[in-house]
Amino acid sequence: MGLAGDLHLHFLRRLINERDRKNGGLCLLYITATGTRRTEQPWDVVIIGSGAAALASALSAIESTTPPPRVLLVDKCPESWAGGNGYFTAGAYRTQHNGLDDILPVVSNVPEDIVNKIDLPAYTHADFQGDLDRVTGNRSDKKLGSYLVGESLDTVKWLKGHGVDWWLSFRRQAYQVEGRWVFWGGLHLTVKDGGKGLIKNMTDAVKKSGCTIMHDTAATKLLTNDKRAVCGVEVQREGKTYQLKVPSVIMCAGGFEANPELRKKYLGPGWELAHTRGTPYNTGDMLAAALVLGAKTVGDFSPTGCHSVAWDANSPKDGGDREKTNEFTKSGYPLGLMLNSEGNRFVDEGIDLRNYTYAKFGRAILEQPGGIAFQIWDKDGQGWLRDEEYREEIVKKIKADSIEELAQKCCEDGMRDSSSFVQTVQEYNAAVASHRQENPDAKLNPAIKDGLSTQSSKKKLELAKSNWALPIVKPPFLAVKVTSGITFTFGGLAINPENAAVLREDGSEIEGLHCAGEMVGGLFYGNYPGGSGLTAGGVFGRRAGRAAGERAQRSQRMERL
Template identity: 60%
Template structure:
């Protein structure tokens, strides 16, 4: 930065072990969040998040966030304790995604069935909303369970509705049972600690669904809308309901898949002027020549994330940042130059 004005005057980069300065009047930060940094995950997201599995690139380690806060006193913004995290295959690689398999490790079929922790208990309302409005926060819910794992469960009625790209044999280990009891026994070989509770939870759920169906015979299962098929009736109410798409899990064979939490990106970032994405300093002033986009831009998401909205953010604010940086460069006739240090 310029020692007098505080404006950004370039960046230092390392090329084959040699530090070089790229002199310029405008810099756009677009280096991602800190989802691939175990230390920062523990610091900002909380205990145990250092063990979360990373869905994507291993290179989003928060370095640019830290040096922006250190070097230009950039102001933090947004939900630094929050993140986008999904139901992720428990057998997926720990520290990065797989470029070939990509998003196929995601396991988003929970609205069609049940999700039980390794104590055999449900812990979320699987039908509280459409998948696009729950998938990015249910990973956190799984992370909060014992050992950070869960079992997604379906019966023969729902298995054909599962997305092939997420549940085909080549990308997931399927646990089968001709009966719920056999399924529990087989899940116990893969980390289920309480098969008896697993069985009783499913039976209790089924009883609630039967009662609700009897009371509401006109309701029809429809995965395209919130259909109102629930576990709640005047006769039976579960303490943790399934609010929509609740059908009994009673037709064998039954299938389960073991899942964990997969972190996609973090919500915390830098404060910016939304009109230009100019970074705001702790003093409340814009840092001249410094812009921020993508996951580094804070203040967009809090606690949850509607599917696809990050793409919109990138398109809108990326264009604004590019236009603002180009105006500075054009006004000053700047061409980036490279200098070698030492």
């Protein structure tokens, strides 16, 4: 039927349910295709994208006014790729809270007999803000950060009210220590079925609310009036170009992480080699469209300006796997070692809890010869690996009964120097043994920075392993080949956090244009606290939707005058 027919049918259905809305109250917009065909178009808010931030924007917009605005989501991807990058995540949201009493009312997966066996410390506003400042080198925009942190728990509760099935993250963010579930890293909430479950919960809520989602519909240009306000968006569908004139547009179209050319341009040479973890449709189109209007860019556009992780070297290069999603992540390095193809370590695998290192270690891997590395463990270390990332069905495992044999087998898969590999492991084991001799009472505790290291008065490695330094001595030994998987880019558009309006270079707002999700710049530099990206999409998507809906209502009132 095409876009015009789809919209017309939707309009008729809505008209039946909204008899009290007179013609004078309708926002009369037009779709112009090849020729002179016109049809009445009832949308008040157009949202570009179908990921978590876009869905949050839609839910917020629809509840912003009475009667509710008419909301349309468009996404250039086919429906089979719906959900943006959120679909490929573990569905984890970082939020401030005062401990288990704040969390229990939100989650659905904690039996009563487990409650008294859970150690979940408070994660306060100061803790969240402190982590955001610390991991970004104190470069994160303080005003943006204050909104993100301050509204995080309320946003989580709001999403629960819209059907998001929160779970306490036993699997990813807790270890069983002496019979108790010990949570760590400030990241305690996830969703049943991870990103798949998150997108399903939110999409179901959006459809139930009366919003409409149209896929295979690519936004290509932002339309403006003589006052330089955005008044619509140009889209392409089925080979035709249409103009949707609408009072409010919200861009939630992601960064440019799926565009190798833009990665090379902004992040630098070598980044075109990274694997795209998530959707292949985040290619920076709407970022470019906003720049045409004079939008201000902020944030990290340097080689450190992205979230990238240790990623299965045998994964698809140009987009994620819709079934395996986040399972290509290889985050077991804190309890093992990572060696580059020259057989040398290149990061302190235990410098901090995984939640504060995984988003930057992908860059470190990409910087190594060939952009690859090998993660290794002995029998004891393998016991801590999560099945979802390291089970036989998900990863190619290199196994051996000695370190020498492991090195030789790795040479068959990209390792260049087996002798350096063996020497590195031997020196590491000697340093671990020396530390244990001086600290006989030290115990492994993966839920805290336990101080089990390679540094002692008798022996120190030039590159320390600061925590969780388990010896690699018990066969069988295991290696896994990894590369860099890019998740999202940190550089983006400047917004007013109060209403998520996009700003111009002079600091003024581009009227009618809002932005949320990965397109927002200024929050993250070089690194980010795990789970804070999804939370930011919820916080600013909620504000964008509310502001866009209210602006649409004001526009209708002006038309009636």
